Amino acid sequence: MEFVLGQLAGFGLAFAALVSDPLTYVxxxxxxxxxxxxxxxxxxxxxxxxxxxxxxxxxxxxxxxxLIALLGAYVGAIYGGSYPSILLNIPGTAAxxxxxxxxxxxxxxxxxxxxxxxxxxxxxxxxxxxxxALLIFVxxxxxxxxxxxxxxxxxxxxxxxxLSGTLMSEDLPIKGWIAGLIGLALAMVGMDPILSxxxxxxxxSYLLSGVAVVPVLMGAFAVPQIxxxxxxxxxxxxxALKGRxxxxxxxxxxxxxxxxxxxxxxxxxxxxxxxxxxxxxxVSYGVGKTVSNEGEQFGKGSLxxxxxxxxxxxxxxxxxxxxxxxxxxxxxPPAAALMGAFxxxxxxxxxxxxxxxxxxxxxxxxxASFTMFIMGLFTARIFIKVLRIPQTVFLPLVMVLTxxxxxxxxxxxxxxxxxLGVGLVAYVMNLLRxxxxxxxxxxxxxxxxxxxxxxxLLLSDGDLSVFVSRPGAAILLFLIIALILGQMPMAKxxxxxxxxxxx
Amino acid sequence: xxxxxxTAAQDLRLLRxxxxxxxxALIALSLFFLWKTLDIPLGGSNGAGVNSADWYTSAAIVPxxxxxxxxxxxxxxxxxxxxxxxxxxALSAAGIGWNGREVWRFIAIGLMLLSYIVGLVPRVDFILxxxxxxxxxxxxxxxxxxxxxxxxxxxxxxxxxxxxxMHFPQSEWARHGDDLVALALLVALTLWHQVTGVRGRxxxxxxxxxxxxxxxxxxxxxxxxRQNVPNRGGLIFSKIEYTYYVHLRPIWRS
Numbered sequence: 001m002e003f004v005l006g007q008l009a010g011f012g013l014a015f016a017a018l019v020s021d022p023l024t025y026v027x028x029x030x031x032x033x034x035x036x037x038x039x040x041x042x043x044x045x046x047x048x049x050x051x052x053x054x055x056x057x058x059x060x061x062x063x064x065x066x067l068i069a070l071l072g073a074y075v076g077a078i079y080g081g082s083y084p085s086i087l088l089n090i091p092g093t094a095a096x097x098x099x100x101x102x103x104x105x106x107x108x109x110x111x112x113x114x115x116x117x118x119x120x121x122x123x124x125x126x127x128x129x130x131x132x133a134l135l136i137f138v139x140x141x142x143x144x145x146x147x148x149x150x151x152x153x154x155x156x157x158x159x160x161x162x163l164s165g166t167l168m169s170e171d172l173p174i175k176g177w178i179a180g181l182i183g184l185a186l187a188m189v190g191m192d193p194i195l196s197x198x199x200x201x202x203x204x205s206y207l208l209s210g211v212a213v214v215p216v217l218m219g220a221f222a223v224p225q226i227x228x229x230x231x232x233x234x235x236x237x238x239x240a241l242k243g244r245x246x247x248x249x250x251x252x253x254x255x256x257x258x259x260x261x262x263x264x265x266x267x268x269x270x271x272x273x274x275x276x277x278x279x280x281x282x283v284s285y286g287v288g289k290t291v292s293n294e295g296e297q298f299g300k301g302s303l304x305x306x307x308x309x310x311x312x313x314x315x316x317x318x319x320x321x322x323x324x325x326x327x328x329x330x331x332x333p334p335a336a337a338l339m340g341a342f343x344x345x346x347x348x349x350x351x352x353x354x355x356x357x358x359x360x361x362x363x364x365x366x367x368a369s370f371t372m373f374i375m376g377l378f379t380a381r382i383f384i385k386v387l388r389i390p391q392t393v394f395l396p397l398v399m400v401l402t403x404x405x406x407x408x409x410x411x412x413x414x415x416x417x418x419x420l421g422v423g424l425v426a427y428v429m430n431l432l433r434x435x436x437x438x439x440x441x442x443x444x445x446x447x448x449x450x451x452x453x454x455x456x457l458l459l460s461d462g463d464l465s466v467f468v469s470r471p472g473a474a475i476l477l478f479l480i481i482a483l484i485l486g487q488m489p490m491a492k493x494x495x496x497x498x499x500x501x502x503x
Numbered sequence: 504x505x506x507x508x509x510t511a512a513q514d515l516r517l518l519r520x521x522x523x524x525x526x527x528a529l530i531a532l533s534l535f536f537l538w539k540t541l542d543i544p545l546g547g548s549n550g551a552g553v554n555s556a557d558w559y560t561s562a563a564i565v566p567x568x569x570x571x572x573x574x575x576x577x578x579x580x581x582x583x584x585x586x587x588x589x590x591x592x593a594l595s596a597a598g599i600g601w602n603g604r605e606v607w608r609f610i611a612i613g614l615m616l617l618s619y620i621v622g623l624v625p626r627v628d629f630i631l632x633x634x635x636x637x638x639x640x641x642x643x644x645x646x647x648x649x650x651x652x653x654x655x656x657x658x659x660x661x662x663x664x665x666x667x668x669m670h671f672p673q674s675e676w677a678r679h680g681d682d683l684v685a686l687a688l689l690v691a692l693t694l695w696h697q698v699t700g701v702r703g704r705x706x707x708x709x710x711x712x713x714x715x716x717x718x719x720x721x722x723x724x725x726x727x728x729r730q731n732v733p734n735r736g737g738l739i740f741s742k743i744e745y746t747y748y749v750h751l752r753p754i755w756r757s
Contacts, residue, residue, distance in 0.1 A: 060728040171518065172583065174576055178529065181573045185536065188566045197543060197562035200536070227612050230644045392645035393705050396637040397716050399616070403624065403633070404720050408730040413625050420620045424613060432525050433518060450565045457559035 007135055014359035018068075018367060027065050028364075031072030032371045033379075038073065039080020040383045042090045043229040043391040044398065046077035046277065050337040051217045052398070055405020058214065058341040063357075068364050070341055074334050075368040078277055078314050079123040079376065083383050086115050087239045095277030095316075098285040098309035105301035107239035114248055118303060119310040120376035121247040122259060126311035127369035129263030130270060130318020134325075135362045137271075141326040142358075145351040148327075151466050154453040155476035156273075157445040160329045162483050164274025165438040173487045175434045183442020184449060186211050193451040194458075206414040213340040214409040215419040216443050221333070222402040223423020224430050229391045245380045251303050258288060258304050259311050266312030270319020274441045276332035277313040277320075284312030318365060325349050325358055329445060333437040339444055344409060519589030522580055529577035533570045540566045604650075611652035615639055615659050622663025623685065626676050628737025631685045633717035635659050638689060641709050642696035651699070658692040677736030686738070689713075 018024050031053065038049035050070050057069045081096030086103030099119065106115040148156070161184065165176025189200045190210030201207040252259070262284040269280035288308035289298040298305040320331030321338075328350035330336035342349050347357065406419045426436050460466035468474045485491050543563035558564065584590060615636060623632035639655035666681035693710050700706045721740060725732045726747060735744065 056728075060730055172580070174580055174583070178573065178576050178580070181569055181576065185566070185569050185573065188569065192562035194560055195562050199543060199562060199566065200539060223616070226616075227609060230612055230640060231608065231650075390645060390705060393641060393709075393712070396640035397712065399619075399640070400633040400637065400717055400720065403620070404629070404717075404724055404732065407624075407733055408724055408728070413733070416620050416624060420616060423616075427609075432521050434525075453565055454560050457564075462557060462559035 003139070004136065007139060010355075010359045011135055011362055014356070014363040015366065018360070018363045023065065024068060024367070027068040028072050028367055028371050029375075031069040032076040032368055032375060035073035035076020036080035036083075036372070036375060036383050037386050039077035039092045039096075040083040040386045041389065041391065041394060042084050042088070042092050042387075043225060043395060045093045045221070045225065046074060046081070046095060047221045047333040047337055048225060048398070049073045049077040050334040051214075051221050051340070052401055052405055054337050054341045054344075055214055055218060055402065055409055058409060059344045060408070063345045063347060064360060066341055066345065067357075067361060068368075070338055071361065071364045072368045072371065074317055074338070075127055075314070075365065075372050076375075077334075078317060079120070079310075079372050080383065081313075082119040082123070082310055083116070083380075084387055086112060086119065087241075087384065088237075088387060093277070095281055095313040096309070097278060098281040099306060099313075101285065101299050101309070102302045102305035104239070105299070106303075106306065109301055110240075110242055111301070112239050113241045113243045113245045115303075115306060116241070116380055117245045117247045117377070118251060118306060120245065120373060120380075121252055122262075122307045122310040123314040123376070124369050124373040125259055126263050126266055126314035127317060127365065127372070129260070129311070130267045130315035130321075131362055131365040131369070132318070133267040133271075133315075134318040134321050134358075134365070138322050138325055138358055141322065142351060142353075142355075145326050148351065148472060149470070150452040150456040150459065151470055151473040152476060153327075154449055154456055155467065155473055155480065156327060156329065157449040157452070159476055159480050159483070160273030160323070161438055161442050161445060161449075162480060163272060164441050165435065166483060166487065167272070167275045167279055168435040168437045169433075170435065171433040175432075176438050179429065179434045179436065180438035180442045183439035183444075184446045186216070186439075186443050187446020188450065193447060194454055206412070210447070211443060212410055212415055212418065213343055213444060215406050215415040216422050217337050217340050217440060218402050218406045219419040219422030220426045220436050220440050221337075222398065223420065224427040224436070226395045226399050226402075227423075227427050228430070229395045231392075241384070245377055247377070248303075255304055255307050258292070258307050261291075262288065262308045262311035263315040266315030267319035269312070270316035270331050271322045273323050273327075273329045273331060274333075274336075274437060276334070276437065277316040280316035280319075281309040281313040284308045314369075321361060321365075325353055325361065326351070328448065330441060333440065336437070336440050336444055343444075516588060516592055519584045519587040520592035521589075523584040523589040523593040526577045526581035526584055530574060530581065533574040533577060537567065537570045537574065540570060608650060608652070611643065611650070611656050612640070614656055615643075615652075618659045618663035622666050623659075624733045625673075626666040626670050626681050626734065627662065627685045628682045628739045628741075629721050629733045630714060630717045630739045631682055631689060631737070632662075632734075633720075634713040635662055635685055635689045635692065637713040637716070638692050638696060638709060641705070641713075642692060642700060645705055645709075646701035646703065654695055655692060658688045662688045676734060677741075679738045682738035 035049050038044045039046060050073055053069050053073050057066045077093060078095050081091060081093030082099045082103065084090045084092040085096040085100035086107050089100050089104035091097040091100050103115050106112065161180035162177060165180040166173045169176030189207050191208055192199055198208060265284040265287060266280040269275055269283055285305060285308045288304060289295045292304055294302055294304050316332065320335040323329045323331045324335045324339060328348065330339045339349065403416060406415050429436060456466050467477055540563050545558055545561045545563045619632060619636045636659060639659045643652035643655045644650050662685040665684045669680045670676060670678050696709060697706065721732050722743065724730045
């Protein structure tokens with residue numbers, strides 16, 4: 001109890017410092033607004049919003065304000081994706097795909113305003129649930145993580161990449177693993193961290209300092225989106241809204257257990273390394289459909305179904321920040337972009353992170369969720385107008401934004417060449433159904449994996465048993481092996497036999 | 504959208520045919536990088552009486568593992584593809600879902616982006632270069648059921664090529680000959696778009712967006728965030744910067 005009170009006191013101080021600074025509101029309102037617009041525009045994603053703002057604000061303003069801008073955009077974009085899901089039946093972001101299942105039928109029944117009011121409230125509560133978990137669990141995990149040494153760090157990075165590859169792959173999990181390995185391989189470029197040996201630079205001096213994270217993020221997330229989106233798409237008919245967008249308090253009270261459960265699921269999924277808000281939304285929706293008494297109504301305009309996905313995808317944000325802040329492993333693709341912002345500010349997330357930063361992140365999340373709630377209720381009509389902007393007009397502007405953002409982070413043209421190269425490769429990978437998130441996570445964690453893996457061997461004089469002799473490392477190694485074996489056809493068949501179903 | 508089982512099966516066959524080629528490319532790539540990794544010393548070596556790293560701290564050990572794993576996974580993917588009939592489909596253009604229109608769309612956008620990043624951004628004024636890209640992309644694809652990318656692609660490619668030919672070395676990037684070519688092409692492309700484009704608000708707004716957005720961005724970055732911007736000596740930006748520092752800034756500085 002004393003621990004929780006101490007945490008709340010620390011949070012209170014950080015919150016007071018934040019609300020007493022007038023500049024906070026400028027960055028917060030602007031970034032949440034931009035985030036909602038990015039989420040609302042089909043073709044733009046939350047990851048892209050955070051990535052582009054990283055290019056703009058990452059190292060140009062103090063880190064405190066940069067965090068306000070990035071977290072505000074993150075919270076806003078995940079929420080903003082619900083607008084086109086409900087009104088157009090087109091998910092604005094992958095995170096809102098499950099929202100469309102019940103949101104659009106509700107809008108067609110003339111209950112669009114009610115659905116938007118509910119998603120606004122559910123997103124607000126979901127963000128707060130995730131943030132509360134962040135405040136409490138990050139400290140518990142930080143205490144544990146003090147005992148994490150090089151072998152655990154190396155295996156954790158590998159586990160994160162493999163898990164992300166397995167869960168983010170739409171096709172074969174092996175494709176996710178390949179994408180993760182390509183990311184890891186990209187991170188090997190440049191001077192190695194222990195012996196300063198040049199690797200794969202091909203005589204290009206720019207590569208000696210390694211592959212820069214921000215151009216990779218921009219290339220991997222923005223360029224394929226632009227190439228894919230530049231096609232003629234008939235803007236759908238926006239469903240008409242009747243009445244005001246207000247939270248339906250009776251429904252909120254009725255579905256409070258659903259909201260609580262979805263918040264917990266969203267936070268839990270977010271805490272898994274590299275697994276994003278889309279997975280959280282679908283898992284929560286699936287669980288809701290299974291356990292709810294109204295399960296058969298899911299997909300036909302169920303308020304409960306809507307709340308399941310929208311609460312979970314926003315709760316996922318707080319969850320995704322837990323592994324990022326505690327271990328330096330991003331919990332979702334937008335968190336990977338956030339990691340890029342930390343890196344260009346020379347802040348290394350992990351056990352040695354300044355606790356003040358964590359408290360500030362929590363305070364920003366709370367303020368951002370309030371801002372999102374107020375904007376969602378009072379300025380929703382503006383965001384509905386945004387839905388009508390065709391992507392063939394805004395995507396070229398995004399390309400220019402991306403270019404100047406990427407250029408200004410490193411200040412060089414080489415970053416732009418890298419961005420374009422990664423972008424074209426990422427587009428081809430998208431076509432072949434290789435997920436991009438594991439690649440980016442591989443680039444981010446590659447340096448850590450290389451250094452900690454070799455340091456473990458150095459300290460043990462090349463004895464590989466260092467990866468099984470420590471309990472934490474042994475558990476992680478077991479999880480990695482189980483994850484790989486679990487995808488083998490033989491293991492799958494055995495599992496199905498155990499369940500009594502044919503494979 | 505057709506979601507019938509037949510279509511799903513056809514899509515899966517198509518995907519496996521593509522997997523066949525991607526697995527082969529990955530095998531070639533991992534073999535190449537395994538060979539390149541052999542250049543990095545693996546194992547202890549003595550130089551001038553100093554014992555350097557052992558095999559387990561060698562800079563090659565992790566890359567060897569990575570590319571080895573990539574090779575194995577690529578072989579597994581190849582086996583999956585062959586077992587699913589991907590190999591036989593892969594040898595025909597139709598088998599991998601070759602769609603002429605999509606290929607042209609990708610080539611056109613790819614070349615526009617390449618012209619912009621490699622040819623224009625380093626050498627031509629950022630406002631003009633970005634204006635040309637925005638106009639080219641909007642003119643090619645907005646509201647056109649059939650993309651008309653040839654003229655916009657030619658405009659941006661000619662601007663990029665002339666910039667590369669006229670001012671290739673970095674010492675010449677501040678010169679304005681290529682800026683004037685880009686400006687002329689931007690005006691010509693804008694006129695072509697206004698004549699041939701589909702009537703509507705987007706058509707009217709395109710010239711404003713094409714110049715206004717890059718102008719706003721470059722000014723915010725240079726004067727707001729005090730950051731470096733591409734080609735400071737460009738035709739328009741150099742004038743803006745001069746006016747800002749010589750005429751405007753002294754007003755509030757004094």
